Amino acid sequence: MVGCLRNNRCILFGVWILGFLAAGNLLAASTDSTEFTPLFKPNVIIQRTPQTITIDGNLDDLGWNAASQVNNFSEIQPGDNTAPPVKTTAWITYDQSNLYVAFRAYGNPEEIRVSLRDRDAMFSDDFVGVFLDTYGNQDWAYELLANPLGIQGDGRKTRMTEDMSFDAVFQTKGKITETGYQVEFAIPFRSLRFPAESSEPWRITFYRNLPRDSRHQISWAAIDRDNPCLLCQLGYLKGLEGISPGSNLEFLPEAIVSQRGYLRDDEDPTSAFVNKNVNAETSLGLKYNFSSNSTIDVAVNPDFSQVEADPAHIDVNTTFALSYPERRPFFQEGSDLFETWMDLVYTRSINDPSLATKLTGRYGKTNIAYIGARDERTPIILPFEEQSEFVGGETRIRSVSNIIRVKQNFAEESHVGLLATDRRFDPGGSATVLNADFNHRFLQNYRIRGQFALSQTRETQDTSLTSEIDAITFGKDDYTSEFDGENYLGHALYTELQRDARIWDVDLNYREYSPTFRAGNGFITQNNRHHFGGSTEWEFWPESSWIDRYKSGLHVGYIWNYDNIRKDQWIVPYFNATLIKQTHLNVHYIASRERFQGIDFPGIRRIEMNINSEFSDVMTAGFYVEYGRSIARNEDPPILGKQIQGSVWTTLKPNPQLVIQPELDFSSMYHTAADTTIFAGFILRTRINYQFTRQLFIRFFVQYNDFYGDIDFDPLLTYRINAFSVIYVGTTHDYHDFGTPASYIRTGRQFFLKFRYLIHL
DSSP states (O other): OHHHHHSHHHHHHHHHHHHHHHHHHHHTTOOOOOOOOOOSSOEEEOOBOSSOOOOSSOOOOGGGGGOEEEOOOEEEESSSSBOOSSOEEEEEEEOSSEEEEEEEEESOGGGOOOOOOOTTOOTTSOEEEEEEESSSSSSEEEEEEEOTTOOEEEEEEESSOEETTOOOOOEEEEEEETTEEEEEEEEEGGGSOOOSSOSSOEEEEEEEEEESSSEEEEESSOOOTTOOOSGGGOEEEEOOOSOOOOOSEEEEEEEEEEEEEEESSTTOTTSOEEEOOOEEEEEEEEEEESSSSEEEEEEESOOOOOSSOOOOOOOTTOOSOOOOOOOOHHHHTTGGGGOOSSOOOOGGGSOSEEEEEEEEEEETTEEEEEEEEEESSOOEEEEBSSOEEEEOSSSOOOEEEEEEEEEEEETTTEEEEEEEEEEEETTSOEEEEEEEEEEEEETTTEEEEEEEEEEEEEOOBOGGGGTTSOOOEETTTTEESSOBOOEEEEEEEEEEEEEOOSSEEEEEEEEEEOTTOOOTTSOOOBOSEEEEEEEEEEEEOOOOSSEEEEEEEEEEEEEEOTTOOEEEEEEEEEEEEEETTTEEEEEEEEEEEEEETTEEEEEEEEEEEEEEEOOOSSEEEEEEEEEEEEEETTSSSOEEEEEEEEEEEEEEEEETTEEEEEEEEEEEEEETTTTEEEEEEEEEEEEEEEESSSSEEEEEEEEEETTTTEEEEEEEEEEESSSSOEEEEEEEEEEEEOOTTTOEEEEEEEEEEEEEOOEEO
16 A cells, blocks of 8 residues: 555646646536525425326326326536426326326427437436335335437336346337427326325335436435435325226236257357257236235246346456346336345345245335245355355255345334345255344435344255365354364444535445355355455546536555455555546546465556546537556466456437447456466457337347357337336347367257236236
8 A cells, every 4th residue: 555655656646636626616616696596305285186187198088187286397417406498297196097298398309418318218318207205205216217209218226226227117108399298297106115005105206317518417306416416306196096006916827938958068160060859838927916016026937037147257267156137027127125225135036936925014104024945956056255155056065045124114224234145055054144223314415324144054965066176264163165064153244434425425434344254045146365454535626618517536445354465455545537528537547466376466557547428419429448457366376467457338318219239348467477378368249229119129149258159139119018018029049169170060049929917906
């Protein structure tokens, strides 16, 4: 750490950042004298409409006559609760079955950014919608959005994250007009969760996204940048009476017909290609609402295979397992309840369940959630000090998982919680974790967080499962990496003190994972470590014609193991800016000293730069590059090499229906002393989408992995009725380069037809 501070490049970089800070103070000194009164925590009183409303985007139904009108929106970014550059008006009303919302978004229709896309693929467009906290307790809120053609996007905003994988069923239609565009929403009450009787009003804000030279974010409820709790600042929706979530029972039947083929020996290109028989499977999902506060979901023989393949990652220089986002709807609803600052619940570890159940209940400020599953192919992640190992790829390991969470909210953005996870394996053995956590926000801008987890691992007695793992010992009692029936306890600890405010943020955190800590239902890839870190950051919003905001800061960290041996230390100054044309610039400089496999590497130095720009509706582009000295971890022994890696991507939209997205990821490392290349390669992928109608589209996905000589080609035709009712017709083709003379040989192929339909009773 001291060495970096003596390094001229570190000093020059710090001076450069301080120069920007000084300029920012001058730019931020001016104020906007325009008279405008933003609405903080405003109220809207809703009335029931006696007339029918048809969702067609026209706003001419008599039912809108009883709607409450909402005006006086504020620009919250980049403006600071200033008058927005365009006018927006919204209306809201309801009947027995639906909440109705309409927007009239004024502006030049020729400047509107719009595309005919699949749902959740319109976030670069103009769009409008609502944030809706139906419990009124600032714990989480629905995000229900639509672009000018009515293409939907939805998600869930929680205190910790924004989950855009969440899906809901609602109706939208939109149209572009001479004065801008307008959109109608019908949000069924049966798609929402809310208390049947509550003295707390719902919380709401009406929102508009206006992407032009800057991305203007416009909200009915003004948002104070000095208050880190966004959900605490929503307006109030009052007057709803006599409503209920409606149907107590939903069915989600599903059928899949598939046929696959594969190369009998994936290492021998001359081996036969095996064509399996056509296979047909059915599954059933069931949702039952015990009340407006509690719901149970059951999935029998679910097909949780993903239609959308995970993109390949460059993993030639990593020693840890890679995680992937959860896309399966069964696990998405209520996922916020299982969130903690350690990854103790990773639902993708429930890989191939034959039966799964989920229970969620929200009772005032008390939340309860449960997941239980019988898994037929269980992946097991074994964390160690400098690597993680994976068991259960081709081996069929069965298990039963039980996960329960209780969370009690209090005050604003504060909670205490308990979490228990337990996994029992058929060959014998178990993995259990007990956890307690808390989060308390005080003095508006400060929060303190803490979490403690205790694990007990009982290994199965089957060393064949770990036969391909190198022998590793860990813990004071020298436990082995083999599955030889050992039984041990472990613990993990996390604590953080944070200041989050308008200009200056500070964060101090400490975490530790004992050498014997494991999480059978989580994603813990490393243990035997103490980690202390801290950061400070300054952010400015200058009144400038070329920069919307920028921030610079400094991050430091120190890691040591349970033998009190230093493992890593670093200092990272950084600078981020949002420029005109929706251009984002990020620059980081890393100075690190790491000990890996007993070797000290004091000379780790890298600079990282990322630029991403949505400068046009027709084309967006960006790149990321990292250059400097890094450890070649898979060399024996490891060495310090010169590495360059990064990505280049673009999105081309020749017309509103066609989107082409090529991307190139590359990485190479050079051994300067030996004048040799340690590794070099790239992954090139292209995704092409063509949308025939709102419901029907075709997608082509092609990927070439130069590191392994693999080519994947996956066309898919989709007809989507709503978020849960859909028909897929697709095929996958995998090829591998075996070299001369065989060249590329097909190693796998699949055809499939998948149908799913949501039934309300």
